[in-house]
Amino acid sequence: MNETAKDIVTRNSPEERKLIEACQTGDQTAFEQLYRNYSRDVFSLAYRLTGSSQDAEEITQEVFVSVYRNLGRFQFQSAFSTWLYRIVVRRAADAFRKIKKVWARRVPLETDEPGGPIAYLSDDRETPRDAMQESSREQQIERAIAELGEKHRAIIILRYIHDMSYEEIADILECRLGTVKSRLNRAHRLLHKALMDLGFNEKEE
């Protein structure tokens, strides 16, 4: 499994704190290190939330500029990763709304095409017909995640790919713990159904 930023924070919390404090004094070398530690997490989260690498790069850029400008206000009252991910989710939600507006102009609202805007407007995805033929389990999971709604997708990604606890997810999405748990249950059912539709095979290939 990949080493995520959360692992780095958990294992090296005092170093991480020092790094953030150095960034708060305007140390650009420290900020570059902070970028190196977190850019993969930020980009991957943004990519999976928006479904477009171009949007994800733009969000990553905006997030780190925003972090640089506002890091002085970070008081260590929550984990840095939680604070950071909250910014990413907000930015991705803005981008997602823009994509939906474009999508709404391009097709009638009553369309029942699976996947919605994400599956078609993203620059690096294939058509659903091609997706049905994808055999790799990872690809099938990615496809099934992309077919989830915005809120369910965010919960699945934060919980399993970024290994966040329920409490951290509630903090990031700014909702109650009970809401997180009920949404996660619903997201699992939808993900399971989407995977069955894609012919997900539980046996190793």
Next chain:
Amino acid sequence: MWNWLRLNVFEPMGLAGDPNETVNACRLDAVRRTLEGEAEADEADFVRARIQSDPLWRQTARTLEAMLKTLRGLPLSAPSNLVWNRVGERIAPVGAGFSWTAWSDGWLLWPRAFRLAPAALAAFTLFCVWWAQPEVRPTYEIVEITDSHGFGAEAEAYIAYHDLSSESTPMREGLIAYYTYNWSE
């Protein structure tokens, strides 16, 4: 007990609104909770027993296990180097001093704005009260001009409501004389 009732009495129950749905929502939730160690002891025992005895439950458990394993193993990708270059360009001139915050970063400033709102409201109210006082309204050069030219009440009334301070002296006197004469008519 509730979980036992839910799993036995209400089963099979598919996704809402679709009784023919093959996915059993309760079974899926129970198996997932058990696999992730979130289920209570009695529920976990019940689920394990069902997995042993029921092929449908076994299949659900296998699928979920594979799904969770794949999910947790999905790779993280790095952004292109261009992203850091662009970030570097944008933060370079800022330094540690004051910088304008983009409007889209405004949500971070909202708590401060809310704290300042009562002070801003109080300042605005004080300004309105001050402005409502008649003696603070501009009266321009009433005394000086009326005294020196003797135009009387008409000139005073005209000058009180017209700012002639930017006019040259001949123009100002001409305007006063013209309007005073016309009003007198």
